[in-house]
Amino acid sequence: MTSLIESVRTTVGDTLFYGAVSPLVKILVLLFLMILPLIAYLTLAERRILGFMQARLGPNRVGPWGLLQPIADVAKLLVKGDSIPLRAVKWAFVLAPCLVVGPAILVFAVIPLGPRAEAGGLSWFVTDINTGLLFVVATASIGVYGLILGGWSSNNKFSLMGGLRSAAQMISYEVPQGLALVGPVLLAGTLSMVGIVEAQKADRFWYVFPQIVGFFLYLVAGVAETNRNPFDLPEAESELVAGFHTEYSGMRFALFFLGEYANMIVISAVATTLFLGGWLRPFPNVEALAFLDPVPGVIWFALKVFVFLFLYIWFRGTFPRYRFDQLMDLGWKWMIPVALGNLALTALVKLLVA
Amino acid sequence: MDLWKSVRKVADKLLLPDLFAGLALTFKHMFREKVTVQYPEQRLEPSHRFRGMFRLDEDRCIKCTICARDCPIDIIYIDWHQEVNPETGKKDKVLDRFDIDLQRCMFCGLCEEGCPTEPKSIWLTTKTYELASYDRWKNLYVDMDELQQWQVRPAYTDEEIA
Amino acid sequence: MTQPLALPEDDHDGLFADSEEMELSFGPQHPATHGVLRLKLKINGERIVESYPVIGYLHRGTEKLFELHPFFQNIPHTDRMDYVAAATNNQAYVGAVEKLLGLVVPPRARCIRIILAELQRISSHLLWLATHAIDIGAMTPFFYTFREREILLDLFEDYCGARLTLNCMRPGGLPYDLPVGWTGRCAALMADLPGKLDEYEELLTNNRIWKKRTVGIGVLPPEVAIDYGVTGPMLRGSGVRWDLRKALPYDGYDEVEFEVPIGRNGDTYDRYIVRMIEMRQSVRIINQCLEKLPEGPIMAKRPRVMKAGKDAEIYHGIEGPKGEIGFYIVGDGTPNPYRCHVRPPSFINLQSLPELCKGALIADLVALIGTTDIVLGEVDR
Numbered sequence: 001m002t003s004l005i006e007s008v009r010t011t012v013g014d015t016l017f018y019g020a021v022s023p024l025v026k027i028l029v030l031l032f033l034m035i036l037p038l039i040a041y042l043t044l045a046e047r048r049i050l051g052f053m054q055a056r057l058g059p060n061r062v063g064p065w066g067l068l069q070p071i072a073d074v075a076k077l078l079v080k081g082d083s084i085p086l087r088a089v090k091w092a093f094v095l096a097p098c099l100v101v102g103p104a105i106l107v108f109a110v111i112p113l114g115p116r117a118e119a120g121g122l123s124w125f126v127t128d129i130n131t132g133l134l135f136v137v138a139t140a141s142i143g144v145y146g147l148i149l150g151g152w153s154s155n156n157k158f159s160l161m162g163g164l165r166s167a168a169q170m171i172s173y174e175v176p177q178g179l180a181l182v183g184p185v186l187l188a189g190t191l192s193m194v195g196i197v198e199a200q201k202a203d204r205f206w207y208v209f210p211q212i213v214g215f216f217l218y219l220v221a222g223v224a225e226t227n228r229n230p231f232d233l234p235e236a237e238s239e240l241v242a243g244f245h246t247e248y249s250g251m252r253f254a255l256f257f258l259g260e261y262a263n264m265i266v267i268s269a270v271a272t273t274l275f276l277g278g279w280l281r282p283f284p285n286v287e288a289l290a291f292l293d294p295v296p297g298v299i300w301f302a303l304k305v306f307v308f309l310f311l312y313i314w315f316r317g318t319f320p321r322y323r324f325d326q327l328m329d330l331g332w333k334w335m336i337p338v339a340l341g342n343l344a345l346t347a348l349v350k351l352l353v354a
Numbered sequence: 355m356d357l358w359k360s361v362r363k364v365a366d367k368l369l370l371p372d373l374f375a376g377l378a379l380t381f382k383h384m385f386r387e388k389v390t391v392q393y394p395e396q397r398l399e400p401s402h403r404f405r406g407m408f409r410l411d412e413d414r415c416i417k418c419t420i421c422a423r424d425c426p427i428d429i430i431y432i433d434w435h436q437e438v439n440p441e442t443g444k445k446d447k448v449l450d451r452f453d454i455d456l457q458r459c460m461f462c463g464l465c466e467e468g469c470p471t472e473p474k475s476i477w478l479t480t481k482t483y484e485l486a487s488y489d490r491w492k493n494l495y496v497d498m499d500e501l502q503q504w505q506v507r508p509a510y511t512d513e514e515i516a
Numbered sequence: 517m518t519q520p521l522a523l524p525e526d527d528h529d530g531l532f533a534d535s536e537e538m539e540l541s542f543g544p545q546h547p548a549t550h551g552v553l554r555l556k557l558k559i560n561g562e563r564i565v566e567s568y569p570v571i572g573y574l575h576r577g578t579e580k581l582f583e584l585h586p587f588f589q590n591i592p593h594t595d596r597m598d599y600v601a602a603a604t605n606n607q608a609y610v611g612a613v614e615k616l617l618g619l620v621v622p623p624r625a626r627c628i629r630i631i632l633a634e635l636q637r638i639s640s641h642l643l644w645l646a647t648h649a650i651d652i653g654a655m656t657p658f659f660y661t662f663r664e665r666e667i668l669l670d671l672f673e674d675y676c677g678a679r680l681t682l683n684c685m686r687p688g689g690l691p692y693d694l695p696v697g698w699t700g701r702c703a704a705l706m707a708d709l710p711g712k713l714d715e716y717e718e719l720l721t722n723n724r725i726w727k728k729r730t731v732g733i734g735v736l737p738p739e740v741a742i743d744y745g746v747t748g749p750m751l752r753g754s755g756v757r758w759d760l761r762k763a764l765p766y767d768g769y770d771e772v773e774f775e776v777p778i779g780r781n782g783d784t785y786d787r788y789i790v791r792m793i794e795m796r797q798s799v800r801i802i803n804q805c806l807e808k809l810p811e812g813p814i815m816a817k818r819p820r821v822m823k824a825g826k827d828a829e830i831y832h833g834i835e836g837p838k839g840e841i842g843f844y845i846v847g848d849g850t851p852n853p854y855r856c857h858v859r860p861p862s863f864i865n866l867q868s869l870p871e872l873c874k875g876a877l878i879a880d881l882v883a884l885i886g887t888t889d890i891v892l893g894e895v896d897r
Contacts, residue, residue, distance in 0.1 A: 049384070050655075051388075052383070052384040052385075052388070053380040053381075053383050053384050053656060054383070054655070054656050054658075054659035054660070055383060055386065055387075055388055055389050055390075055659055055660065055663050056388055056389065056390045056659060057388050057390040057392075157538065157540050158540075161562065161878070229653060229655075230653065230725055232653070233879075236653065236879070237547055238547055238548040238650065238651040238652075238653065238882045239548065239878050239879050239881075239882050240878070241546060241547060314377060314380065314381070315377075316655070317380045317655065317656050318373075318376045318377050318379075318380045318654075318656060318719065319373070319376065319653070319654065319723070319725055320649065320652045320653040320654035320720070320723065320725045320726045320729060321652060321653025321654075321725070321729070321879075322725055322728070322729075323728065323729055323877060323879040323880070324562060324877060324879060325877065326728050326729075370724070372722040372723050372724055373723065373724065373725075375718055375722070376718060376719045376723055379715060379718050379719060380656055380719075383656075383660075389663050389666070400673065401670070401673045401674040401677065401695075402674075402695070403673070403674065403675070403676060403677035403692065403695065404673060404677045404678075405677040405678055424589065426585055426589040426590070426592050426593065460592055460596075460681065461678065461681075462591075462592035462595075462681070462683045463677060463678075463683065464588070464589065464592065464683075467691060478677070479677065
């Protein structure tokens with residue numbers, strides 16, 4: 001592997017290699033070998049796990065243990081009729097699903113799956129920009145336009161209400177989410193995603209321990225950001241039929257779905273990076289656990305992400321749905337003040353210690 | 355004990371015991387036995403009194419047409435004529451037609467209940483429930499021969515299910 | 517560009533006249549309307565200004581159908597009104613016919629009737645809980661309740677051969693006796709059920725989200741409830757202790773012990789609690805009946821052709837799972853009823869829905885449709 005990389009590098013030259021070949025290969029690998037299959041199998045995992053929680057089996061017919069179910073789903077959605085309502089605003093209707101999926105996948109560019117490159121190797125991330133976290137937050141919030149546009153352009157009252165709900169919800173919950181993210185940033189002193197993980201290694205503890213409040217705030221706000229139960233108001237099926245994607249069918253509907261699941265993975269990955277030490281093994285400071293070191297960082301990263309994804313599914317299997325005004329209450333009256341307090345406390349401690 | 359009360363109130367607000375109780379319950383259920391029946395491979399046996407597909411026994415039937423009259427939606431059609439039996443020399447009633455329009459049948463079982471013969475000439479307790487069909491006039495309108503011929507209406511084959 | 521958006525021209529009701537408010541047609545094809553209920557809503561944002569239930573999408577002319585058939589042939593039709601509570605429909609109808617004809621039901625038949633009716637009450641409440649919870653967004657209770665309901669329906673299947681449309685009672689008694697081993701299976705389920713009810717309650721009763729969605733939502737004051745003629749758990753949730761099983765005992769309900777739970781605030785949460793307690797009380801009633809199940813015949817002596825007297829009329833109401841289900845039958849000397857009118861609890865409880873959801877949010881509306889526990893087959897008949 002290393003020799004292959006080396007030979008490619010010498011053939012095309014350093015500039016071209018690090019400027020184009022390596023990122024391109026990484027993006028393709030990330031997109032087609034990691035994110036899309038992960039999303040596909042996340043849907044299967046969700047249906048299976050929900051099934052197990054609900055005393056039933058879930059889909060198990062297509063392939064062994066239902067493992068080919070996602071492929072069957074995709075095939076079905078691809079060949080299904082894709083209808084656009086007569087009075088829909090066509091350009092917005094077509095644009096909306098792309099606006100949901102695009103940013104969600106874009107975020108993966110700055111998420112470090114593993115450490116920086118060692119000599120002669122490749123790093124485990126597409127790029128490391130020094131404002132990585134800002135990029136994540138900014139990109140992720142573009143997704144809300146997709147939901148609003150989709151809801152509005154469908155020319156359906158249920159869709160419109162779903163779109164409005166999602167707008168209010170996502171904007172409200174971005175505030176506590178952002179404030180919760182500032183805690184680790186203060187501790188690390190950098191916005192770079194790689195830098196934050198490295199700071200956790202240098203500090204010898206995961207930031208979830210000093211930032212436990214921030215962690216829970218981020219968790220709750222993250223569930224709300226991704227419109228998942230118990231905050232799945234924009235698509236609440238018993239109230240708004242299917243909310244903003246009522247009128248969507250076929251692959252456009254699948255794109256919304258894809259976006260939702262990609263967002264779930266994004267939120268999980270960001271939480272892992274900022275609070276759970278990214279690719280670091282558990283208790284990076286305890287020497288007794290050094291035998292865990294040979295396990296590649298990407299495995300630890302994936303394990304932590306899976307824990308979050310399981311939490312998402314678990315919540316969905318357990319909780320009723322909040323009402324719109326109660327959701328706003330929770331966001332503005334509880335989470336934002338607590339997040340602000342947490343932030344002030346963190347800053348104070350940081351100031352005193354430093 | 356106002357202090358204790360308020361401590362508990364605060365603990366309730368912060369620690370969310372009710373939410374965790376629910377989470378624990380659903381988590382426990384992940385490892386409990388599942389109740390799903392894998393239908394084409396596993397089939398549930400209907401109870402002995404299960405009202406399913408009809409059977410008719412022409413020999414027992416005395417052509418009284420009570421079943422047709424007892425049917426709340428009048429879907430049993432019976433025609434008969436009298437014929438001299440060459441062996442006994444007696445006049446016998448012979449069925450010309452005994453049709454049941456299953457499309458409208460609601461399987462209430464009043465026809466069976468009204469039947470005066472012992473044992474019943476028409477009965478529904480055949481434990482047959484796989485009555486779906488692609489052709490409504492072929493399989494959902496059954497005549498006398500069909501009502502008598504089949505022993506047990508065959509369960510769906512794998513090809514039919516697929 | 518696409519076609520310009522225009523206001524519909526067929527604005528007969530003038531609902532679009534005020535541009536602040538929006539008309540929303542909630543149903544008949546909507547996941548939360550429990551069938552084919554349609555609600556014309558006038559909404560301001562998410563707040564409901566006015567609501568108007570539109571019914572009749574499932575109208576089958578059942579009452580006219582009753583006039584065309586002899587008394588015993590109408591029993592299958594009663595199954596199909598409130599199709600999740602067929603046994604109590606049967607019980608109300610055959611009770612009315614028995615009163616009309618002066619038939620005396622043997623004690624064993626009465627006892628089995630109570631068991632069947634209470635099983636049906638549990639099954640109906642389980643279905644209500646499932647749909648109510650899934651309307652409010654809790655998905656899992658649906659599957660748990662259906663797991664238990666399945667066993668319950670198996671009991672019905674063992675008894676009468678059908679699971680939903682039971683056709684399990686006849687004027688004068690019962691068509692079948694209990695099969696061998698039935699009482700044991702029933703007792704086993706009754707021993708199991710309270711634990712299962714605890715499980716549902718663990719998911720919902722104390723859950724803060726569930727409480728937020730139900731406490732103080734859709735308050736129905738007792739006077740208003742009485743004015744609307746609301747019955748059943750809806751009325752008892754408002755704090756009125758009125759249960760026909762206690763007030764006008766029929767089929768031997770005066771011989772069993774049970775409590776009638778009532779609510780305090782008349783909100784959705786109280787109605788939920790009332791129904792949960794009712795299920796436990798039903799378990800209690802069934803256990804008593806299984807214990808004292810008398811021997812003897814299951815059918816009264818009755819004429820081969822049942823004819824009502826001329827100008828005989830009767831009203832007989834019983835406490836169904838959803839409220840008072842009653843039949844008013846007029847006879848004219850023939851084997852058919854001259855007129856048969858149904859007092860359907862769902863239809864009358866539905867009248868209170870516009871009152872309940874005045875000023876509520878769309879999200880509350882689905883909780884309120886759930887709490888009224890309507891079955892459209894019965895509303896439209």
